[in-house]
Amino acid sequence: MINVLFFAELQETSGHEKVTVDEDGLSVSELKSKLSTAYELSRLDQAMIAVNEEYSQEDTVVNSGDVVAFIPPVSGG
Template sequence: MVDVLFFAELREEAGSEKITVEANGLTIKELISNHLANYSFENLDHAMIAVNEEYSNEETVLSSGDVVAFIPPVSGG
């Protein structure tokens, strides 16, 4: 099982700060297409991705027990 964390507006769009999915052996890209396609995320394509608190990309292969975080772009002024 893999924990998926959402921050800021992604959390609001998901309706939860965390979901747990079976994604052992999947890439981040496969995780998104297989498990997150049912959510209507507006900025997921622009979100930074971290796996186990280290920045990653969509080709990262996940293992059971990993924690994936999607962090949307931040703007301010």
């Protein structure tokens, strides 16, 4: 299982802080596509991605036991 963490607005939109995906060997891009559809996360493409606490790219492959975090851009004023 891949553990997925959502932060800020992604957490609010999905209704979850953490979800699991029961697949293995997905690219981050493929994972994003599945999550966008499953949780209606239209702004997932704007999020920074971390795999096992290291910033990663779309082509990074994630496997069972990995932790993927999606961190949306922060705005303030």
